[in-house]
Amino acid sequence: RKLNEDRRVKVMLLGDSGVGKTCFLIQFKDGAFLSGTFIATVGIDFRNKVVTVDGVRVKLQIWDTAGQERFRSVTHAYYRDAQALLLLYDITNKSSFDNIRAWLTEINEYAQRDVVIMLLGNKADVSSEREIRSEDGETLAREYGVPFMETSAKTGMNVELAFLAIANSRELKYRARQQAGEPSFQIRDYVESQKKRSSCCSFV
Numbered sequence: 001r002k003l004n005e006d007r008r009v010k011v012m013l014l015g016d017s018g019v020g021k022t023c024f025l026i027q028f029k030d031g032a033f034l035s036g037t038f039i040a041t042v043g044i045d046f047r048n049k050v051v052t053v054d055g056v057r058v059k060l061q062i063w064d065t066a067g068q069e070r071f072r073s074v075t076h077a078y079y080r081d082a083q084a085l086l087l088l089y090d091i092t093n094k095s096s097f098d099n100i101r102a103w104l105t106e107i108n109e110y111a112q113r114d115v116v117i118m119l120l121g122n123k124a125d126v127s128s129e130r131e132i133r134s135e136d137g138e139t140l141a142r143e144y145g146v147p148f149m150e151t152s153a154k155t156g157m158n159v160e161l162a163f164l165a166i167a168n169s170r171e172l173k174y175r176a177r178q179q180a181g182e183p184s185f186q187i188r189d190y191v192e193s194q195k196k197r198s199s200c201c202s203f204v
């Protein structure tokens, strides 16, 4: 396998309207934060960014979805292609946190079975209006067996880290290797080859 061979990962940003998905993506892509104006995403939008992990270029194709209910049927169609999901809530908005379970139910229904999920508590810079404690995010994440971080699309805290964690994830690396056609360990083939080598017919 060539050292700088590309790997592609489709990542989707999910969560209620206003939790900061678009800002999160802009912060990662351009290192900028546009404060004040809130322009709700209509339908779906995407941007690419290449990161390097262990000398391998990983092309992240990031889909920014609309959090508003009326666009759900549009975004459902894209779940199937996503290999990773960043699921955001807003630490200053309790209902966005309470809705995480509903989001996970949707994910369970529409996404690939082996999709990589990370839970993110965004707007961690606004500590004065915090409604959800960091421990509550951790507890929920543990319940579903997904990693968790608090982030800020405004200051950039943990934004790059979240995407790098996805690009680095062992599950996705393993799948990329398999897709590249590297032989994987097949227990059945192994047993068959051992049978052939053995002169004794009682090999189990």
Ligand SMILES: Nc1nc2c(ncn2[C@@H]2O[C@H](COP(=O)(O)OP(=O)(O)OP(=O)(O)O)[C@@H](O)[C@H]2O)c(=O)[nH]1
Binding pocket: 015, 016, 017, 018, 019, 020, 021, 022, 023, 024, 034, 035, 036, 037, 038, 039, 040, 041, 042, 065, 066, 067, 068, 122, 123, 124, 125, 126, 151, 152, 153, 154, 155
């Ligand atoms: N203080 C602070 N404000 C944020 C942060 N992230 C987003 N915002 C603000 O929250 C509002 C909503 O941000 P968006 O990124 O547009 O939200 P969204 O999740 O993409 O919303 P939809 O497109 O409707 O799904 C904007 O006014 C942002 O300026 C953050 O980390 N900290």
